[in-house]
Amino acid sequence: MDILYILGYGSTMYDWEIRLSLRTLDKYATNVDRVFIVGKLPAFVKDVIHIPCGDPYQPSNNHFLKVFAAIDGNISENFLLMNDDFYMMRPFDVEKYPYYVRGKMELIENPSRYQKMLNRTLTYLQDKGHKTVWHYGCHCPIIYNKTNFLQLKPIFEKVKYDLIGLSPRILYGNMFVKRHRTINDPKMHEDVLMEVNDAGCLSSSPKCQHVLNSICKMFPKRSRWEK
Numbered sequence: 001m002d003i004l005y006i007l008g009y010g011s012t013m014y015d016w017e018i019r020l021s022l023r024t025l026d027k028y029a030t031n032v033d034r035v036f037i038v039g040k041l042p043a044f045v046k047d048v049i050h051i052p053c054g055d056p057y058q059p060s061n062n063h064f065l066k067v068f069a070a071i072d073g074n075i076s077e078n079f080l081l082m083n084d085d086f087y088m089m090r091p092f093d094v095e096k097y098p099y100y101v102r103g104k105m106e107l108i109e110n111p112s113r114y115q116k117m118l119n120r121t122l123t124y125l126q127d128k129g130h131k132t133v134w135h136y137g138c139h140c141p142i143i144y145n146k147t148n149f150l151q152l153k154p155i156f157e158k159v160k161y162d163l164i165g166l167s168p169r170i171l172y173g174n175m176f177v178k179r180h181r182t183i184n185d186p187k188m189h190e191d192v193l194m195e196v197n198d199a200g201c202l203s204s205s206p207k208c209q210h211v212l213n214s215i216c217k218m219f220p221k222r223s224r225w226e227k
Contacts (some may be wrong), residue, residue, distance in 0.1 A: 001032070002033050002076040002080070003035045003080050006039055013209075016216070019044060019223075021083075024075055028225075030092070035048040035049070044227050064168050065174045071146050078095070078143055080142070081141060081178055087201065088141075089201060095173070101181070102135040103135060105170070134174055188204055193215075
């Protein structure tokens with residue numbers, strides 16, 4: 001199965017996030033075919049399929065745009081979406097990676113900009129007849145199917161210039177995924193290494209410099225995609 005990284009231009013750590021993510025992928029993932037990077041291509045990366053793509057919209061709509069670019073670039077029918085700040089911490093088969101949710105979604109009062117996007121996605125799905133809406137916005141990989149994801153294109157075309165947008169992962173999960181597991185989101189918001197949960201993944205934030213240093217020490221060997 002192919003791997004897709006959608007990479008923006010906002011790293012404050014000279015793209016060490018994707019360097020480490022690729023190292024963890026190389027060590028622990030099986031059944032990896034090609035690696036696609038849509039967006040920025042760091043100078044230290046090699047042997048990937050690169051598709052240039054800017055960030056003309058707000059983040060969730062850029063997510064749509066880059067996945068569609070990978071589909072146009074002949075990525076495999078099923079592919080595993082990775083973010084540069086996803087670090088795989090135990091062996092896994094990319095073809096069998098489960099779907100994870102944070103739980104059921106509810107409207108958030110006094111929402112931040114990101115939470116406004118969550119609220120709008122929840123309302124959109126409820127209006128389409130989904131009585132229960134699950135939060136697929138976990139900071140861990142997700143398998144997309146090309147044929148299914150392309151069905152989201154009319155939705156993207158309607159919201160792509162919107163400053164709030166809709167969540168691609170939450171739309172996709174609720175529309176096409178039948179089984180999932182509930183976890184606590186593996187995003188680290190404090191500079192302390194978390195315990196690895198069922199997803200086998202950790203995700204960092206810009207404030208987690210010491211955590212990144214710790215992960216770097218765990219994975220000193222260059223990946224096959226690193227010069």
